[in-house]
Amino acid sequence: MTDPAIFREYDIRGTYGRNLFDADAYAIGRAVAQALRARGGRRIAVGRDGRLSAPALEAALVDGLCDGGVDVVRIGVGPTPMLYYAEASIQQVDGGIQVTGSHNPRDDNGFKIVFFGSALFGADIGHIGVIAADMASAQRGGVAGEFGAGAPVACAFLAADIGGGDVVHRGAVEVQDVLPAYVARLVDGLLPGLWDKAGDLRIGWDAGNGAAGLAIEALTALLPGEHHLLFTQIDGHFPHHHPDPTVEANLADLRALVASRHLDFGVAFDGDADRIVVVDGRGRSILGDQLLALLAQDLLMDCPGAVILGDVKASQAVYDRIAALGGVPAMGPAGHSLIKSEMKVNGALLAGETSGHIFYKHRFYGFDDALYAAVRLMAAVARRGGSVADWFDELPVCFNTPELRFPVAADRKRAVVEEVAARIAAQGAQVNRMDGLRVSCADGWWLLRASNTQEMLVARAESTSEAGLAALVAQLDAELALSGVNRG
Known part of the structure; x- marks a missing residue:
């Protein structure tokens, strides 16, 4: 039986082999397919991170989606923002699902879902859970085996949607390599007029053996400046450190790299690269709300009076700084899905969470992309001149x-x-x-x-x-x- 505890406020997450099984992924695929079709969608992109359980969960998820009557575009291993990019840029794709455990322990995994450019959260996630439970109950002992017990999943089950009654024809699967286009879009964050100045920057990048490794290698090969990379081999064992950069111990390798190579700054990412933490040239960590204050100054040079959104955990100094710079500070609830929704309500051009999610609507799509945030930080430093450390010193001491x-x-x-x-x-x-x-x-x-x-x-x-x-x-x-x- 599918464990209802895996259906959280803004994603689906559990521990593989304990309360999350391949059969659950199949049921979730069927449920997402039904929910998407009910909204008029027929095609969905699917990506995954580098966790050991991700290939099996993705395969089961895709089977469920196809058996639920939607076509699937598989984009392979990459950061969650690459899935968001695929959902936004591939023609006639109506939604996206990333199989990812984000920054959780290595045996955890889960699913982040978007429909028509909006993240599913709250009641929508709960609805997916209810449908998945119905699917699991209907199939218990049938061709899909005992859901929640790790039984085999049928690959070509054709049936009527629960509660729908219409015959579902199995969807088709295609594979697309979106990494080159995604990386090219990231590079656009550094405007041509800043390339020469950015060429003087020396930056460290810690992928933490997470899903962003290949993207970081491709991105830094195209960017100006000198780049030093750590742990870009995607490895679900996470052999060097846990992929949560908000934990100080996980920044030790990056901090040592910045010090030994005398770099301008370093950037570290979580397991699916939707969160970023910056280490300045003096070894100090700059968390998401502090980074938001720095990036706000740059954005407000182009967009005076822009609304900039922080989360309820953010420093008051951030809101005061935005106001002092002529921006309109706004506060939103914590949670990446909730922040994205709030941005649409108040028209914010930039948002950030203390946990390291940074969201750019200005010249981008409005979703949280840590790699894009890193490029925009490069651009901001190049335009401003001086060091990140000196810039950081300008923030009030709290x-x-x-x-x-x-x-x-x-x-x-x-x-x-x-x-x-x-x-x-x-x-x-x-x-x-x-x-x-x-x-x-x-x-x-x-x-x-x-x-x-x-x-x-x-x-x-x-x-x-x-x-x-x-x-x-x-x-x-x-x-x-x-x-x-x-x-x-």
């Missing part, structure tokens, strides 16, 4: 915690947030309830929200002083204690 994540039972994580919110409101505090609660105080602000992907609470705090930060964290901990939670 004292903040990292993202604090601590386990809470599934039936308590949202209840705890609501309990704290009620007590804080009774105290007359200034609270933003967009995503959890963000509490503004004289010393700064603190955040508490339920994770959309794990059974955890997420917290963060920021102040202009160390003493202020300690006071904020103490307030947060006191509120958690009143709800029976200890961060540890």
Whole structure:
């Protein structure tokens, strides 16, 4: 039986061999096909990352899609943004699915889905889960075997859509190599007038053995400047370090490269390259919200007054910086799918999450692409001159915690947030309830929200002083204690 826990807020994710099996991928393929056909779609692009389970999951997914009556364009191994590019650029393609575990542990895997240029999240993901469960129940003991138990999947099952009644004719499969066109589109992020200046840059690139390796090799071969590459061989064992660049320990190799080669800066990517972290020439990591502040300055030179969107976890200094530069700062909920949706609502030309997702609508498509963000950073540095480190020094000094994540039972994580919110409101505090609660105080602000992907609470705090930060964290901990939670 398909485990409902794998259907998350903005993607589908589980652990292969524990609660995610090939048969689940088949059921998800059938469900996605039914949902796409219901919206008038008939053709979908499919890509995958380099995880060990990805080939089997992709094969089962494609079988399910075809048996569900849609044609499939397989684009092979590559970063998730390459799948988004394929969905946006291949004629008569109505949707896309990337088989990816993103930055999760190596045995995890899952699916990111887009229909007609929009990411599926929330109720749409839940709907896919309901249809997949129906498919699994209907096929249990039949040609597709026991769903959720790792049984073989039929390759040519033709049947009526559950609840639809119309006979589904098996879709066709074709293969397209979109990597060259995708890389060429990335290169367009560096305008011709900046090529000479960018030729002086010396940059390190850490692919982390993730899905972006081949794309990074092809991209850096075309870009001006001097490029030093780490771990571009795609390897689902992730032999050098885990592909989550927001964890400081995973930046050690890149930081050492930048120091030993005296590079201007380095860029590191997660397992499917939709997130980026920058290491400046002094070895300091620049996280997503800080990078957004730097990139905003460059964009506002071309687009004065543009709306620039950050997430609820972002530093207040980022919003203040955007406003000071003449932009219109906006805050959105955390989550890549939610940010993309919010960008369409408020017309933002640039957005960024603290986790490292950077979204360009200006001269691009509006989806999160870490490789494109790296190219636009190159362009910004070339136009501005000087170093990334000096540029970073211009941001206000803030004292903040990292993202604090601590386990809470599934039936308590949202209840705890609501309990704290009620007590804080009774105290007359200034609270933003967009995503959890963000509490503004004289010393700064603190955040508490339920994770959309794990059974955890997420917290963060920021102040202009160390003493202020300690006071904020103490307030947060006191509120958690009143709800029976200890961060540890």
